[in-house]
């Protein structure tokens with residue numbers, strides 16, 4: 181019986197899952213999370229981000245991520261598990277974030293001293309002390325410059341799967357090159373969070389997988405190679421600084437002597453890491469077309485598998501590589517969990533209070549709309565944050581709770597239409613998916629069954645399953661993806677949240693009102709007539 185280890189290095193925490201996997205199924209035998217703000221306060225992050233004066237800038241600490249990995253390995257070693265049968269390790273990481281290493285890193289990664297903590301040995305390898313992450317919206321100028329040099333936004337979208345986006349790694353690299361050309365020149369390798377963490381495990385520069393590589397505006401989606409036009413448009417000599425691209429199932433090395441000696445771990449295979457959304461695709465069992473998953477994490481995302489890439493003509497969605505070898509479509513809403521928390525905290529509620537307040541306001545909220553762009557938004561693109569209320573009093577607790585939840589679900593529904601999926605079933609995951617009241621709104625807005633997952637961290641689970649899949653492939657005993665996920669997606673016996681057809685009809689209508697309010701918030705005409713017309717059509721009250 182072999183053990184498989186999967187990590188999820190997310191915005192706010194590092195999670196580790198260990199599973200025993202064989203033909204008979206997948207059993208989780210260890211699960212642990214380190215929350216950065218609470219357990220590593222010395223780095224000073226707030227929700228995993230280093231505080232700063234400019235709300236458009238979001239950076240975090242690569243040292244903190246490495247430190248968390250070291251501490252998690254100690255927890256694992258102290259867990260009492262017999263880790264001698266640990267066969268393979270993989271991981272998931274928040275997408276788009278980048279880590280800048282200098283030329284010393286290559287040798288120093290190989291020569292880490294097991295007697296000393298990892299973090300003290302990492303600082304000397306960094307060419308940049310901080311890492312820009314996916315919440316950063318400060319690179320609009322660089323997006324425009326890259327688009328112009330690479331033949332326009334639509335051409336970049338067609339080749340890379342997404343038009344230039346502020347948080348994507350290419351525009352972030354360009355901004356760094358412009359702001360600090362000396363430090364840029366001293367950068368030998370630019371990793372994503374995923375390949376950085378894999379490098380720490382393998383003790384050598386790890387390559388990147390296409391799932392995460394496609395979040396950079398630099399990879400040719402078709403060939404899974406760097407697209408020279410975009411690479412050249414982004415920054416000088418960038419081609420030499422990028423990791424190699426390998427299939428998601430590639431073995432990038434063995435767990436290095438540092439970890440073996442420090443924690444008595446075996447030389448397990450290290451499988452290429454991927455992004456959290458590509459890993460969640462596997463962890464929610466979406467290995468066939470037609471179903472979607474919604475992850476309610478720090479960001480809210482909706483995604484599904486695509487056999488052929490259909491690029492979003494409206495320019496809000498993304499096509500990424502899928503770890504299963506094809507593609508995935510994704511839409512990301514930035515004002516997710518933190519927006520829900522903003523409302524919860526404004527009314528000094530617990531999550532239970534929040535759920536009760538949600539149920540206390542009528543579905544449709546009497547046509548009152550909250551546009552929850554507390555922070556700059558990704559979908560649709562909003563450069564300066566600022567929430568808007570239409571007919572909603574700021575001091576109405578239930579109205580604002582319902583307002584934020586309905587708005588988020590309607591935004592996901594509205595901005596994922598480009599994926600062209602007839603959504604009948606939604607696999608719900610992420611920290612907020614434990615909240616059944618939120619999932620009921622999701623089911624009614626989409627008119628689809630919602631299946632919550634037992635393991636809320638589908639990204640870490642996806643990493644475990646990817647480790648297993650790659651390990652079997654390396655042993656020339658490949659297992660089909662259907663079989664890999666079979667045990668975890670069986671909805672039998674699992675709670676299914678079924679939509680109410682009448683409410684779904686109401687939400688279909690409300691969606692046009694929501695779209696009118698969004699358009700107004702972006703500078704369009706007054707939505708008051710649309711709201712009044714909706715009210716005249718609907719008299720439904722809660723119950």
Ligand code: ADP
Nearest residue numbers: 190191192193477478479517531610611612615
């Ligand atoms: P990430 O992986 O992006 O770091 P998670 O998927 O772990 O994020 O989700 C963390 C979020 O889950 C927290 O920010 C919190 O707002 C949310 N959350 C946790 N419990 C609940 C709950 N009962 N209801 C709603 N949201 C919740």
Ligand code: XUL
Nearest residue numbers: 274275314456479481512
């Ligand atoms: C996806 C995105 C976020 C991050 C953090 O494009 O930006 O979902 O991966 O979770």
